Amino acid sequence: GAGVSQSPSNKVTEKGKDVELRCDPISGHTALYWYRQSLGQGLEFLIYFQGNSAPDKSGLPSDRFSAERTGGSVSTLTIQRTQQEDSAVYLCASSPTGETQYFGPGTRLLVL
Amino acid sequence: DAKTTQPPSMDCAEGRAANLPCNHSTISGNEYVYWYRQIHSQGPQYIIHGLKNNETNEMASLIITEDRKSSTLILPHATLRDTAVYYCIVFRFPNAGNNRKLIWGLGTSLAVNP
Numbered sequence: 001g002a003g004v005s006q007s008p009s010n011k012v013t014e015k016g017k018d019v020e021l022r023c024d025p026i027s028g029h030t031a032l033y034w035y036r037q038s039l040g041q042g043l044e045f046l047i048y049f050q051g052n053s054a055p056d057k058s059g060l061p062s063d064r065f066s067a068e069r070t071g072g073s074v075s076t077l078t079i080q081r082t083q084q085e086d087s088a089v090y091l092c093a094s095s096p097t098g099e100t101q102y103f104g105p106g107t108r109l110l111v112l
Numbered sequence: 113d114a115k116t117t118q119p120p121s122m123d124c125a126e127g128r129a130a131n132l133p134c135n136h137s138t139i140s141g142n143e144y145v146y147w148y149r150q151i152h153s154q155g156p157q158y159i160i161h162g163l164k165n166n167e168t169n170e171m172a173s174l175i176i177t178e179d180r181k182s183s184t185l186i187l188p189h190a191t192l193r194d195t196a197v198y199y200c201i202v203f204r205f206p207n208a209g210n211n212r213k214l215i216w217g218l219g220t221s222l223a224v225n226p
Contacts, residue, residue: 042217042218042219043199043216044216093155099161100161101158103155103156103157104155105154105155106155
């Protein structure tokens with residue numbers, strides 16, 4: 001079946017602009033995670049959605065970062081007023097229960 | 113969540129077994145050991161997980177010591193396509209709230225050589 005998809009695959013933007021990154025999870029998966037990965041680093045947790053529960057936003061690095069999950073399916077990560085240090089690969093994962101995660105290919109964000 | 117310690121890099125000859133160690137000495141009773149791998153420029157891929165018993169699937173075997181303070185991921189016949197960064201993560205089933213995030217380290221970069 002179809003895996004997790006993310007779009008765009010690559011995004012180049014100018015400092016100060018807003019960007020939206022999209023994640024389409026595996027159908028039926030109730031849990032959805034966002035991570036970011038800087039070059040040569042491990043994954044950094046950003047936010048977690050589980051069903052209708054309030055999201056766990058404890059990993060968001062600043063109030064410029066926000067995420068939504070509409071209808072328990074598609075999720076959008078928004079970064080406002082992008083900075084050069086936001087450049088990274090943004091990874092989305094979904095899970096049927098919240099434990100074992102299935103990752104998308106990521107969105108490579110470059111802020112000039 | 114407990115932290116894990118892995119060697120930064122390892123080499124393995126093609127066709128041989130690759131044994132990747134992980135220390136998780138502060139693991140608690142309800143924490144699972146998960147292994148993922150990340151092939152260059154791709155998202156991480158789930159491999160296997162376990163609590164205290166050894167586990168095997170089509171990809172790998174997971175050996176967890178009796179005290180659960182360390183584990184080893186075994187790729188029985190490594191191929192060139194197994195070249196990747198392997199992450200060992202300790203994950204706690206939530207007993208309160210929504211804390212399901214995984215804490216990822218830098219993993220082990222495994223190079224399988226012809």
